Amino acid sequence: MKTAITGGAGFIGSHLVxxxxxxxxxxxxxDNLSTGRLENLxxxxxxxxxxFIEGTILDRDxxxxxxxxxxxxxxxxxxxGVNLIVDHPLESLRTNIHGTEVVLDSxxxxxxxxxxxxxxEIYGKNASDSLSEEADRxxxxxxxxxxxxxxxxxxxxxxxxxxxxxxxxxxxxxxLFNTVGPRQTGRYGxxxxxxxxxxxxxxxxxxxxxxxQTRCFSYVGDIVPAIVRISEEPLAYGNAxxxxxxxxxxILTLAERIVELLGSESVITxxxxxQAYSEGYEDMRRRVPDNSKSFELVGFDPKTTLDEIIRNVxxxxxxxxxxxxxxxxxxxxx
Ligand SMILES: NC(=O)c1ccc[n+]([C@@H]2O[C@H](COP(=O)([O-])OP(=O)(O)OC[C@H]3O[C@@H](n4cnc5c(N)ncnc54)[C@H](O)[C@@H]3O)[C@@H](O)[C@H]2O)c1
Numbered sequence: 001m002k003t004a005i006t007g008g009a010g011f012i013g014s015h016l017v018x019x020x021x022x023x024x025x026x027x028x029x030x031d032n033l034s035t036g037r038l039e040n041l042x043x044x045x046x047x048x049x050x051x052f053i054e055g056t057i058l059d060r061d062x063x064x065x066x067x068x069x070x071x072x073x074x075x076x077x078x079x080x081g082v083n084l085i086v087d088h089p090l091e092s093l094r095t096n097i098h099g100t101e102v103v104l105d106s107x108x109x110x111x112x113x114x115x116x117x118x119x120x121e122i123y124g125k126n127a128s129d130s131l132s133e134e135a136d137r138x139x140x141x142x143x144x145x146x147x148x149x150x151x152x153x154x155x156x157x158x159x160x161x162x163x164x165x166x167x168x169x170x171x172x173x174x175x176l177f178n179t180v181g182p183r184q185t186g187r188y189g190x191x192x193x194x195x196x197x198x199x200x201x202x203x204x205x206x207x208x209x210x211x212x213q214t215r216c217f218s219y220v221g222d223i224v225p226a227i228v229r230i231s232e233e234p235l236a237y238g239n240a241x242x243x244x245x246x247x248x249x250x251i252l253t254l255a256e257r258i259v260e261l262l263g264s265e266s267v268i269t270x271x272x273x274x275q276a277y278s279e280g281y282e283d284m285r286r287r288v289p290d291n292s293k294s295f296e297l298v299g300f301d302p303k304t305t306l307d308e309i310i311r312n313v314x315x316x317x318x319x320x321x322x323x324x325x326x327x328x329x330x331x332x333x334x
Contacts, residue, residue, distance in 0.1 A: 067110045116173045118174065
């Protein structure tokens with residue numbers, strides 16, 4: 001099977017690349033290395049079935065080149081992370097809307113199938129007990145940059161759905177809920193790598209707001225195989241599927257768990273949203289997935305615990321340190 005991946009040098013994309021190469025695919029990646037890094041691909045660079053093109057999804061020629069001959073395409077390239085979106089709203093909108101249109105057009109012409117990575121952010125401030133794929137989207141003002149990511153991904157989904165309805169494009173959508181794991185960077189606002197880094201450095205763990213906002217974290221090692229299985233399921237075409245963790249935790253409790261698990265001396269500090277971002281910043285109080293649709297389709301049932309996730313992120317972050325498997329205390333490597 002020939003597979004093309006946009007955003008394959010990113011956090012999730014690089015795990016997907018490894019997974020597919022191990023399954024015997026020939027994999028071609030297009031990435032502009034904006035938030036992605038070649039370092040993420042160091043385990044596969046030189047692999048005979050791996051090809052890398054540095055370029056942007058805004059460039060139709062570059063997209064055509066990576067899509068050429070592919071049986072399936074995973075579209076993961078996007079401007080991701082609250083900090084990035086707030087700091088570069090225009091560029092982010094262009095990447096996340098126009099870039100997706102370019103990919104859709106190219107894939108339609110090529111005859112491949114497509115998997116579009118969307119996000120739980122599209123549910124916005126809907127704090128229901130468990131968000132099904134049909135749940136309402138409650139977004140803040142269109143003038144607040146914070147919501148442009150959710151708005152753009154919503155448009156992406158609408159585009160993909162329209163290509164399926166009007167042209168029969170075999171496209172499936174996955175909505176990822178706070179996926180975490182090794183290689184994710186905390187630079188653009190991702191909470192787990194940021195808190196883990198702070199705990200390992202002995203710095204205060206900065207928790208935004210009152211810390212009682214909750215999330216359901218899922219492990220990239222559980223998410224990637226589910227994405228692949230969904231992409232292979234014709235019933236998924238024209239549909240969207242939640243993929244999220246099953247355990248709800250407040251960010252304050254998460255920070256406390258990270259400190260405890262990593263044996264850190266760090267304190268936890270609450271930082272007002274206005275200080276962390278800008279005046280009038282809004283966050284979701286709660287975001288809990290209903291995974292039953294993806295469970296029914298492909299048996300999605302994430303097993304990795306939050307403690308395992310934290311340990312794996314910590315082990316990845318400090319290669320000079322090793323985790324003692326007995327006590328999971330951090331000791332310096334000799
Ligand atoms: N990590 C999460 O929790 C999460 C949650 C919901 C949705 N997603 C979605 O999953 C996908 C992957 O996210 P990630 O967490 O791996 O983030 P990431 O930033 O690590 O990956 C995005 C990749 O896209 C590349 N990219 C950005 N703009 C590009 C452009 N114009 N042309 C080519 N490449 C470009 C980046 O360099 C990067 O390698 C994204 O579509 C994101 O919206 C992620």
